[in-house]
Amino acid sequence: MRKIWLFLLLLAGSMLTIPAFAANKKITKVVLDAGHGGKDYGARGAYSNEKDLTLAIVKKIGTLINDSLRDVQVIYTRTDDTYPSLKERHAIANQAGADLFISVHINSTPYWYEKVKTGTRTVYRGHGRKRRKHVETVYKTIRHHTTQLQGTESLVLGSIRNNQKSKAVVDYGESIVDEPDLLNENDPQTAIIIAQYTKAFLSSSVELGTAIQQQFANQGRRDLGVKQQSLEVLAGSYMPGVLVECGFITNPDEEAYMNSEQGQWEIAKAIYRGIKAFKMQAESGK
Ligand SMILES: [Zn+2]
Structure with a gap:
């Protein structure tokens, strides 16, 4: 359907010579x-x-x-x-x-995104004697739309x-x-x-x-x-x-x-x- 429409448009376009905008034209x-x-x-x-x-x-x-x-x-x-x-x-x-x-x-x-620090949290990684405490920074992403x-x-x-x-x-x-x-x-x-x-x-x-x-x-x-x-x-x-x-x-x-x-x-x-x-x-x- 779309192809037929495009074809007709093209046909119309080729038959129709668009007159250029003339000088002295009344608006x-x-x-x-x-x-x-x-x-x-x-x-x-x-x-x-x-x-x-x-x-x-x-x-x-x-x-x-x-x-x-x-x-x-x-x-x-x-x-x-x-x-x-x-x-x-x-x-x-x-x-x-x-x-x-x-x-x-x-x-x-477009929207732009900002990563903001919101605090820290304590996590433990590893097993047995290798288990260690870590302090991680926590971020959140804020969506902005201003310019x-x-x-x-x-x-x-x-x-x-x-x-x-x-x-x-x-x-x-x-x-x-x-x-x-x-x-x-x-x-x-x-x-x-x-x-x-x-x-x-x-x-x-x-x-x-x-x-x-x-x-x-x-x-x-x-x-x-x-x-x-x-x-x-x-x-x-x-x-x-x-x-x-x-x-x-x-x-x-x-x-x-x-x-x-x-x-x-x-x-x-x-x-x-x-x-x-x-x-x-x-x-x-x-
Ligand atoms: Zn618009």
Whole structure:
């Protein structure tokens, strides 16, 4: 079944020439995609879940666009705690003929383990005359999920085969969880889809991501940059798109910030202003 589906997708892909994103293009429809939802909680912090934060932020972006960019129609992939599949999200975007796809997510880091001394215990080893008393140190392992890592990044769909590893990993020696679903680039059909998307939309997606990151930087947030990844969440929409990671839910300060109304509005404003800047640039034909 899956093979048939892939074959049809490939057939459709080869017949369909994806039109490149044109200069002078009017941006009139924007898809806002709140990551995860329903049974899919996304990343978990000390007291909050990614799926709730992405929805709260996405609704605020929608409010800002509706209030201030009157010629832009907002299309949500979800407006409540439900889980549309990635395929369904792509279908919503494609059927609407949207011009941009913005997927909002929250970053996290893996658990790490610390061995802590809790005391000592006396044990006896050996037999008969060789029996000796030993004092052993007792440890317990504590699981941590907090990080000092902070900031925002924008991910675009592109081949990562020849790409450098994420800069944050180099900076901090700590890995970010590869939480978004990645495509298998070794599959030739997937490679074709990525190549087609890249040709049509990579440069405009990078421009959009750069515009959003610029706004976060203006707010004083740490800018982790725009990165290419083979993201499944962006691979089925035929329009420029970006996945914004708004901060680290495993960083206590950022978790508090992203749970606050003020923090959510600031994040929404950065993304809204980035969309607006991109729209103005695209419509001026530059
Ligand atoms: Zn996510």
